[in-house]
Amino acid sequence: MSKISARFDSIDALRALAMLWMTAYHFCFDLNHLGWLHQNFFQDPFWTVQRTLIVSLFLLCAGLGQSVALAQGQGWPRFWRRWAQVAGCALAVSAGSYLMFPNSFIYFGVLHGLAVMLILARLSAGWGRWLWPAGALALAAAWAAPMLHQAWPALSVLDGPAFNWLGLIGHKPVTEDYVPVLPWLGVMWWGLAAGQWLMRVQPAWLTRPLPLWGRRLAPLGRISLSWYMLHQPVLLGALMAWRWAFGQ
Numbered sequence: 722m723s724k725i726s727a728r729f730d731s732i733d734a735l736r737a738l739a740m741l742w743m744t745a746y747h748f749c750f751d752l753n754h755l756g757w758l759h760q761n762f763f764q765d766p767f768w769t770v771q772r773t774l775i776v777s778l779f780l781l782c783a784g785l786g787q788s789v790a791l792a793q794g795q796g797w798p799r800f801w802r803r804w805a806q807v808a809g810c811a812l813a814v815s816a817g818s819y820l821m822f823p824n825s826f827i828y829f830g831v832l833h834g835l836a837v838m839l840i841l842a843r844l845s846a847g848w849g850r851w852l853w854p855a856g857a858l859a860l861a862a863a864w865a866a867p868m869l870h871q872a873w874p875a876l877s878v879l880d881g882p883a884f885n886w887l888g889l890i891g892h893k894p895v896t897e898d899y900v901p902v903l904p905w906l907g908v909m910w911w912g913l914a915a916g917q918w919l920m921r922v923q924p925a926w927l928t929r930p931l932p933l934w935g936r937r938l939a940p941l942g943r944i945s946l947s948w949y950m951l952h953q954p955v956l957l958g959a960l961m962a963w964r965w966a967f968g969q
Contacts, residue, residue: 729927732785733942734935739778740945744952746771751956776831776900777908783835784912787842792920808836810950822897829886830898837902838909852914859907863888
């Protein structure tokens with residue numbers, strides 16, 4: 722196995738946990754969409770906190786993965802091939818969500834944000850330990866943005882579709898999924914910084930053998946993009962087939 726193609730099962734297993742948690746969350750969301758569950762996924766903390774944790778875990782793993790790729794000497798050509806897959810899937814998500822939710826389609830969701838943040842993480846990977854305070858500033862900037870909007874109404878221009886992908890907003894846009902650059906780049910920066918520290922100081926933490934459940938999860942983490950793209954059509958298709966078959 723070549724150095725560049727080597728993987729760490731621990732990161733793949735952690736990514737798989739995020740994917741399974743996301744799938745369970747979306748299953749409940751689909752039940753709600755079809756009227757079999759009655760929950761407020763946009764305001765109830767039980768659901769909003771889960772979404773935040775799922776996205777955080779996913780982007781943390783993306784940062785860890787970038788640190789490993791760079792340590793293994795992954796060049797820009799290989800990076801761009803993978804990036805093109807993410808960007809292409811992001812466009813497909815926009816198109817599919819427009820068909821289902823034309824008034825709130827996904828124009829900057831998790832894959833859109835990931836595509837932009839991967840480039841920024843790659844360009845800033847040489848910051849080393851400065852990635853930690855940079856991540857904190859990214860989170861703080863998004864947290865402070867609503868207060869700054871109140872103080873300076875002219876900042877409302879950042880709420881428009883031309884700029885709200887940055888995340889410096891006073892009001893969240895109407896969309897089914899919204900993962901702007903700020904604060905989420907901060908989470909990816911922390912994942913990148915943590916991965917660099919682990920590779921340098923504690924590489925054994927990434928290479929130690931996993932328990933059986935971890936070894937079984939790791940393969941799922943290697944197909945995360947395919948799983949992400951397919952799980953919702955499969956879930957919705959199965960639930961709609963159930964409704965058609967049993968008339969519920």
